[in-house]
Amino acid sequence: MNEQPNYYAIIPASIRYDKNLLKGSVLLYGEITALSNQKGYCWASDGYFAELYGVDKRSIQRWLSSLEENGYITRIVQKDGKKIVSRSIKLGDKNVSNLVTKTSYPTDKNVTTPTDKNVRENNTSINTTNNNTNNKTPSKAKPLESDLKNQFAEIWEIYPKRPRGNKKTSFTKYKKAIKDGVKHDEIKSGLNSYIRQLKSQGTDNRYIKNADTWFNQAGWEDEYTTQSSGTIGNQDLTKAYGDWDF
Incomplete structure (x- = not known):
């Protein structure tokens, strides 16, 4: 890959504390800002991110979908027929894009080396925190059948x-x-991404997967694309798609 990451990664509070995002998406967003050029675009592939974080491509695709669903990025895909020629990622926040263009590698005089005393104090603090965390017993409560039914009803x-x-x-x-x-x-x-792809491509009802097939094939792990360069964000899909058959 030809891109070189910027010295800084930017993760605004709106993303750090967004409970709708998958956890991996937050860190991935920071990496995208570090790789974005002056126009706010990142060209890194799913394979690059997967190797960087030691996960599979499907995990990266889920993280990207989570960011796109919530309006933080836009994936722009260029196709030659059905073949994907290129894919870029555009930052959705103009304020972050402006910060990316102003951020550069710091000079050596701005980078200080911590003293041994500070290193020892930091290590002690980290070890104490880790010990306290490890002593906690994780909760293994199973979701109630009624809760599962209510959640599934939404799907x-x-x-x-x-x-x-x-x-x-x-x-x-x-x-x-x-x-x-x-x-x-x-x-x-994942389902919202699938629906957006169906709508974007004008898929005939005959070629839409049955719900039981989609669930059986773990459809939320697939990567979906749209032909438009925009993003719907958190809009109600039934309203966004008008009279399409839901």
Whole structure:
């Protein structure tokens, strides 16, 4: 990859404390700002990020979808027919984009070396914090069936009505995913991305996956693209897409 990361990464408070974002998305956003050029674009591939953070490409795709769903980035894809020729990531916050263009590598005189005393004090503080954290017993409470049903109802309401497929089978697959550690917001974010792709490409109802098929294939792990360069953010999809069959 030809890009060189900037010395600084920028993660504004709006992203650090956004509970709608997947945890990995926050760190990834900082990396995107460090790689963005003067126009606020980043050209790094999913493979680059995956190798950098030691995760698979699907994790990177989920993190990017989470950022895009919440309006923090826009993925711009250029295609030659069905083949993706290039993909760039544009920062959604103009204030952050302006900061990126003003940020540069600091001179040596601005970089100070900590004294041994400071290093020892910092290590002591970190070790104390780690010990306190390790002594805590993590909660292993399982979600209630009623809570799962309520969460699934939200997903079921979003899924295109034609074709929806088997609700009972879909719920069973949803429960299994949650049991395996997948977050509800991650599933919802993936479904919203799938719906945006369907709408963008004008997909005929005959080619829309049944809900039980989508859940069985872990559809939230797939990467979806749209032909437009904009982003819908957190809009209500049923309103954003007008009379499309939901």
